[in-house]
Amino acid sequence: xxxxxxxxxxxxxxxxxxxxxxxxxxxxxxxxxxxxxxxxxxxxxxxxxxxxxxxxxxxxxxxxxxxxxxxxxxxxxxxxxxxxxxxxxxxxxxxxxxxxxxxxxxxxxxxxxxxxxxxxxxxxxxxxxxxxxxxxxxxxxxxxxxxxxxxxxxxxxxxxxxxxxxxxxxxxxxxxxxxxxxxxxxxxxxxxxxxxxxxxxxxxxxxxxxxxxxxxxxxxxxxxxxxxxxxxxxxxxxxxxxxxxxxxxxxxxxxxxxxxxxxxxxxxxxxxxxxxxxxxxxxxxxxxxxxxxxxxxxxxx
Numbered sequence: 295x296x297x298x299x300x301x302x303x304x305x306x307x308x309x310x311x312x313x314x315x316x317x318x319x320x321x322x323x324x325x326x327x328x329x330x331x332x333x334x335x336x337x338x339x340x341x342x343x344x345x346x347x348x349x350x351x352x353x354x355x356x357x358x359x360x361x362x363x364x365x366x367x368x369x370x371x372x373x374x375x376x377x378x379x380x381x382x383x384x385x386x387x388x389x390x391x392x393x394x395x396x397x398x399x400x401x402x403x404x405x406x407x408x409x410x411x412x413x414x415x416x417x418x419x420x421x422x423x424x425x426x427x428x429x430x431x432x433x434x435x436x437x438x439x440x441x442x443x444x445x446x447x448x449x450x451x452x453x454x455x456x457x458x459x460x461x462x463x464x465x466x467x468x469x470x471x472x473x474x475x476x477x478x479x480x481x482x483x484x485x486x487x488x489x490x491x492x493x494x495x496x497x498x499x500x501x502x503x504x505x506x507x508x509x510x511x512x513x514x515x516x517x518x519x520x521x522x523x524x525x526x527x528x529x530x531x532x533x534x535x536x537x538x539x540x541x542x543x544x545x546x547x548x549x550x551x552x553x554x555x556x557x558x559x560x561x562x563x564x565x566x567x568x569x570x571x572x573x574x575x576x577x578x579x580x581x582x583x584x585x586x587x588x589x590x591x592x593x594x595x
Contacts, residue, residue, distance in 0.1 A: 298340040301373055304366040306333045307345065311363045315352060379417045388576030390419040391440055394430035397494075397518035398445030398462055398565065400537050403589040411582045418578050426516040428496035434568055440579050442568045443586075445535075454568045457583060460591035461562040463536040466551040467543070469528035475549045483508045483555045490530035492521050506533055508558055537592065565591070 309319040310330070320327045338345050345359035355363065383389060391411075395404065408420065423430070423439055433439035434454065445462055468474045472489075479485050491509035497516045513530060515521035522539065525532055526547055542548040567583050569575055575583065 299337075301370065303333055303337040304370055306330055307337065307359075307363050307366050308370065310334070311355065311360075375417050382415065382417065382577075386577040387415060387418060388440070388578055390421065391576070391578050391582070392421040392423065392433075392438060393582075394423040394425050394433035394439035394442040394444075396425050396427060396430045396442075396444045398535050398563070399443045400462075400535075400591055403586070403591045404443070407582055407585045407589055410585050411578060414581060415578050426497065426518070427494045428498065431568065432498070434570055437570070437573070440569060440573070440575065441583065443565070444568060445563050445565050453571055455571050456566045456568045457587065459565045459567055459586055459589075462565050463562050464533050465536045465539065465543075466531060466533050466553050466558070467525060467539055467548045468531035468551060469526060470546060470549050472528045472531065474531050474551060480554045481551055482553075483558055486531065486551075486553065486555075486558065492524055492530045492532035494518060494521065506558055508555075 306319060306323065309322050310316060313319045313322050316330045316334070317327045320330045323330070334345060341362075343358050343362070344356055345362065346353040347356050379389075411418065411420070423433055425433065427445075430439070430442035430444040431454070434442040443459070474481065474486070474489055477485060487509045489509060490511045490513055491507060492513050492515060493507055495514040495516065513524070515524070518534075518538070521532060522534065522542075524530070525534070526542065531551060539548055543550060567586060569579070569583075
């Protein structure tokens, strides 16, 4: 009968198993042995199962008792999580935290920030939405994410609060076998326009935002990782965050293009943490935001 089961009974059962005897469990729990015996007997009667063999001088746990003591440990662990979570929520910690992260966000500082969050609030459930351009902003607006980490400053900030995190360096790249890699002319807008440009786009907006687009022939991608694969395969040229392509540049799998037209692209783009002004951040989200602002986003940790 689950209705008569108590956490105290389970604690006594686990204490007996850990200490080795009723008397030792009594000392551990600071109770007389008769109280321990009574609790075990009440548990056995309520559940209709014999937990200890009393045919010898020292009661020994039965096979059923050994199976159920492990279940008791699991229940006690979950009860402890329940108590910690309830206490944290009462203190302002949100029950769950959803983050929307776009593809420009460097992984390592994000992992360090989330590792700190996990250490400080181990029972906080976290959901990560990895998104293409524009989607993090939408998730924050529709309430499916509390915090959005995105590379572009929101276009309409009346409803969004934006906190600066860092600047992401941008570099135009192509594969070494692509014609632009050996082009002798200055890489002006007109020269770049002769070749296919691989760009990122927002799939829910038509025709999608055009970021530093100069070519009349474009291939549009939602996933920046897939776009990188096509750049490596020599399908065209495109502008990428430097932290995502530096290893490929160092290995010679990509080459940086010395673009002569300053209007083609900026040298960097801002990375922001955004949240809805109408929805106050909980304790966990506030802590994470502050931690992300402290992170060294590039260079040694």
